[in-house]
Amino acid sequence: MSKVDKTKFDNSWYKPGPYWKRTLWHFTSALLFRNPLFPFYGFKAALLRLFGATIGKNSNIKPGVNIKYPWFLSIGDNVWIGENVWIDNLAQVTLENGVTLSQGALLLTGNHDYKSEGFDLMVGEIYIKENAWIGAMAIVGPGVTVEENAILSLGSRTSKNLEANGIYEGVPAKFVKERIFSKK
Amino acid sequence: MSKVDKTKFDNSWYKPGPYWKRTLWHFTSALLFRNPLFPFYGFKAALLRLFGATIGKNSNIKPGVNIKYPWFLSIGDNVWIGENVWIDNLAQVTLENGVTLSQGALLLTGNHDYKSEGFDLMVGEIYIKENAWIGAMAIVGPGVTVEENAILSLGSRTSKNLEANGIYEGVPAKFVKERIFSKK
Amino acid sequence: MSKVDKTKFDNSWYKPGPYWKRTLWHFTSALLFRNPLFPFYGFKAALLRLFGATIGKNSNIKPGVNIKYPWFLSIGDNVWIGENVWIDNLAQVTLENGVTLSQGALLLTGNHDYKSEGFDLMVGEIYIKENAWIGAMAIVGPGVTVEENAILSLGSRTSKNLEANGIYEGVPAKFVKERIFSKK
Numbered sequence: 273m274s275k276v277d278k279t280k281f282d283n284s285w286y287k288p289g290p291y292w293k294r295t296l297w298h299f300t301s302a303l304l305f306r307n308p309l310f311p312f313y314g315f316k317a318a319l320l321r322l323f324g325a326t327i328g329k330n331s332n333i334k335p336g337v338n339i340k341y342p343w344f345l346s347i348g349d350n351v352w353i354g355e356n357v358w359i360d361n362l363a364q365v366t367l368e369n370g371v372t373l374s375q376g377a378l379l380l381t382g383n384h385d386y387k388s389e390g391f392d393l394m395v396g397e398i399y400i401k402e403n404a405w406i407g408a409m410a411i412v413g414p415g416v417t418v419e420e421n422a423i424l425s426l427g428s429r430t431s432k433n434l435e436a437n438g439i440y441e442g443v444p445a446k447f448v449k450e451r452i453f454s455k456k
Numbered sequence: 457m458s459k460v461d462k463t464k465f466d467n468s469w470y471k472p473g474p475y476w477k478r479t480l481w482h483f484t485s486a487l488l489f490r491n492p493l494f495p496f497y498g499f500k501a502a503l504l505r506l507f508g509a510t511i512g513k514n515s516n517i518k519p520g521v522n523i524k525y526p527w528f529l530s531i532g533d534n535v536w537i538g539e540n541v542w543i544d545n546l547a548q549v550t551l552e553n554g555v556t557l558s559q560g561a562l563l564l565t566g567n568h569d570y571k572s573e574g575f576d577l578m579v580g581e582i583y584i585k586e587n588a589w590i591g592a593m594a595i596v597g598p599g600v601t602v603e604e605n606a607i608l609s610l611g612s613r614t615s616k617n618l619e620a621n622g623i624y625e626g627v628p629a630k631f632v633k634e635r636i637f638s639k640k
Numbered sequence: 641m642s643k644v645d646k647t648k649f650d651n652s653w654y655k656p657g658p659y660w661k662r663t664l665w666h667f668t669s670a671l672l673f674r675n676p677l678f679p680f681y682g683f684k685a686a687l688l689r690l691f692g693a694t695i696g697k698n699s700n701i702k703p704g705v706n707i708k709y710p711w712f713l714s715i716g717d718n719v720w721i722g723e724n725v726w727i728d729n730l731a732q733v734t735l736e737n738g739v740t741l742s743q744g745a746l747l748l749t750g751n752h753d754y755k756s757e758g759f760d761l762m763v764g765e766i767y768i769k770e771n772a773w774i775g776a777m778a779i780v781g782p783g784v785t786v787e788e789n790a791i792l793s794l795g796s797r798t799s800k801n802l803e804a805n806g807i808y809e810g811v812p813a814k815f816v817k818e819r820i821f822s823k824k
Contacts (some may be wrong), residue, residue, distance in 0.1 A: 298492070302519075308670035330646075335670075350647060356726075360559060375748070378593060384556070387638040389637070405752070408779075421644065426781055426799060427797035439754075461738075486676035486677055486703075542743075564776055571819075575773075597794055613777075615793075627797075
């Protein structure tokens with residue numbers, strides 16, 4: 273017999289910001305930010321900053337990007353965010369300098385405690401360090417830290433931290449080899 | 457030499473409902489139901505019911521959900537359907553009480569007989585039992601039954617039935633461990 | 641210490657077509673081609689041809705399909721392209737007669753040289769031969785050739801060539817069994 277009772281779900285502890293602000297962003301995102309008819313990076317960066325995001329220099333955001341709460345987003349310099357990337361940031365997401373999120377990548381910060389009767393909400397921040405690369409359609413789970421230069425390859429998924437200079441592949445992702453840079 | 461000849465494809469046996477109804481739903485879905493400018497659950501539930509879906513109490517449907525044919529959908533109480541979930545229900549899909557489909561999950565009911573010359577259409581119903589959880593970006597294939605409390609984890613995919621209280625992971629998904637509930 | 645410096649990224653060698661043409665297609669795609677309010681195949685095929693695609697007879701393209709550059713696309717006869725398929729063709733993509741791309745499949749032609757200081761762009765053509773089937777939500781990486789009759793199953797991903805009549809599954813995809821046709 274099931275021991276889950278979702279009527280006991282209680283996320284009243286979770287305070288992602290005032291309702292008016294979340295609602296205003298929801299519609300701004302749907303009408304303008306995610307709209308491929310407004311593909312201009314400067315415009316999108318300005319909208320994100322207006323809603324509280326931090327964004328460095330020379331970054332870029334392609335069309336169709338879905339960001340849950342800009343005020344939980346910090347982006348460094350030279351960060352590239354590909355088409356249809358989904359940053360579902362119920363908690364803080366930090367992308368250091370040089371990070372790349374390729375097309376369709378998903379950063380997921382929300383989770384549920386499947387052991388609890390109320391199927392309780394849990395959130396975990398995501399921290400992606402310098403020059404790490406999250407491949408196209410790859411998925412990063414809640415609470416994950418991706419260290420410098422690490423690569424999560426195309427279509428892979430991790431719910432665990434990735435070590436510096438590691439290349440990871442699979443669902444769940446496993447270490448495959450080291451990222452070796454070419455001699456110049 | 458190839459033995460497929462798609463000009464012999466014949467799905468005339470498949471009767472998903474009258475053309476006018478499918479067309480009307482297609483446009484209703486595109487203009488209203490999936491449109492993030494109409495995020496209101498009550499409105500979406502009313503549309504689904506109008507087109508023949510069964511929906512229980514205290515359920516919720518987030519923005520961007522894509523449902524093929526509402527008249528092939530039965531939803532219980534306390535069912536949560538996350539953002540951008542895709543229920544591609546060419547055949548009946550049943551979500552019992554307490555089921556959760558997280559963001560971007562896909563329930564797929566259509567298939568092709570790859571052994572046949574005509575690449576014949578096959579459809580299979582999906583049945584998800586009480587309090588099972590289909591994780592974000594996870595995929596459930598045609599004809600699958602997910603038993604009570606089972607979990608298909610983030611980004612995983614199953615084409616086979618999942619047993620009660622099992623936690624499954626991978627592409628294809630394998631049993632990882634049992635879902636143990638906390639003592640209260 | 642990181643050896644990536646994306647300010648040295650230089651894709652000036654990459655010439656995907658004149659800016660006006662890419663811009664015009666971007667808006668045509670967003671307003672008309674991908675728009676589910678214009679689901680008519682004949683209209684979509686005409687738009688693609690107008691922008692330089694080659695398309696055979698009896699093919700079909702479902703709603704929500706995302707094509708980067710039509711002038712890098714060649715489609716044979718009896719090709720089916722499912723809902724929300726994403727053909728991210730920075731380089732030529734060829735779909736021979738009878739090819740099927742199921743719902744949400746992704747063909748990806750762009751890559752980065754992760755060994756290079758400038759995170760250099762690399763592109764690779766995708767060639768899918770007669771009657772091969774790319775399953776729903778499956779991913780084909782840059783430079784891949786899929787031989788005749790091969791199948792990449794639901795939610796799988798390949799960055800390597802697939803052999804004729806092989807059925808492949810997993811992330812990364814591995815050979816599972818041979819595609820055997822029924823006797824008539």
